[in-house]
Amino acid sequence: MKTPLVELPISTNAGQFVARYSEKGLAELRFPSVGRASQRAVKPIGISAPIRRWHRATAAALKAVLAGRSPGKLPPLDLAGTEFQKSVWRALRKIRSGQTKSYGEIARAIGKPTAVRAVGGACGANPIPVLIPCHRVLAANRKIGGFSGGLNWKRTLLAREGAIFR
């Protein structure tokens, strides 16, 4: 049986993100929901010390990336996905700030050069956008490609990092 995730907000100059934690680490990060102005404050009571510590790291990392810098130290990640998806997410974490790769390059990097489309699928299934930088994956011609959180987010993040794209 699955224990529910602890949900904590992160206020940034780009809106309020929401982080979710399991007992093993950061499990999900969600973009600010549009149309929803604010959300109830979460009491620090009842939240374990490790989660509070992880949350500070998450918030700092998120703000760093939003400012176009490297995230620094991340909390432990508790990623739920297939082996294929996890291998894609591992490859994404190697893309440095300001750099980009194509879906095809990721496919080759994980040893499945023909699984290009599947790489796109795995990017879309990424539970921790921004910190696992799925926004740094472009189509082959440096065109923008897609983004599950909305293309504007992808453009914004890339622009803040100074990456080159169309």
Next chain:
DNA sequence: AGGCTCATGACTC
């Protein structure tokens, strides 16, 4: 440049 078609792998129902 844009548009179409096809091969393709993982995932979902």
Next chain:
DNA sequence: GAGTCATGAGCCT
């Protein structure tokens, strides 16, 4: 199994 893609390459116009 069929249908769905955040692709990519090739071939048009």
